[in-house]
Amino acid sequence: MRGRVSVWLAAPKIRYSGMSKLSVPAAFGATPGRRSATLALLGVAAFGLAACGGGKERPRADLAASQVTTIGVNSYLWRASLDALSFMPLLQADSSGGVIITDWYANPANPGERLKVTVSILDRDLRADALRVAASRQVSQGGAWVDAPVQAATVQKLEEIILTRARDLRRGAIEG
Numbered sequence: 001m002r003g004r005v006s007v008w009l010a011a012p013k014i015r016y017s018g019m020s021k022l023s024v025p026a027a028f029g030a031t032p033g034r035r036s037a038t039l040a041l042l043g044v045a046a047f048g049l050a051a052c053g054g055g056k057e058r059p060r061a062d063l064a065a066s067q068v069t070t071i072g073v074n075s076y077l078w079r080a081s082l083d084a085l086s087f088m089p090l091l092q093a094d095s096s097g098g099v100i101i102t103d104w105y106a107n108p109a110n111p112g113e114r115l116k117v118t119v120s121i122l123d124r125d126l127r128a129d130a131l132r133v134a135a136s137r138q139v140s141q142g143g144a145w146v147d148a149p150v151q152a153a154t155v156q157k158l159e160e161i162i163l164t165r166a167r168d169l170r171r172g173a174i175e176g
Contacts, residue, residue, distance in 0.1 A: 079166070089105065
């Protein structure tokens with residue numbers, strides 16, 4: 001034993017001396033039977049408290065819950081949507097209502113075509129049906145922009161990119 005520590009605990013007047021020696025002073029009415037009962041009770045309490053502490057952190061699941069809504073909508077879907085549309089100029093971004101509207105974007109490789117996207121986050125949960133993506137496409141004909149159909153696969157691919165990114169953000173928050 002390196003050194004001896006002596007501490008007086010206020011409540012039941014129990015004295016702790018060293019690493020394994022507990023004693024209740026006889027001046028406080030500690031009889032041998034009562035002393036062993038007190039020590040047993042103290043041992044059970046110490047064992048119970050030892051389970052409370054520990055080196056492990058609390059799970060961060062509450063931070064990564066599917067309903068993270070400090071901004072009015074699911075924050076993972078919101079951030080993922082902004083990430084996915086970061087190459088397009090934003091016209092409107094309303095985090096309370098969960099609506100992101102981009103301005104027209106023309107790919108430099110194909111300047112005769114432009115695209116406009118609207119993302120709506122409909123729920124506070126991180127779910128596939130909480131996301132709606134709508135796209136508009138125009139092509140240049142004779143110097144004027146004319147509406148053209150958008151392939152359904154384009155919208156589905158954008159939804160898939162946003163949902164995958166949102167899941168990755170949530171997974172990253174859980175893992176820390």
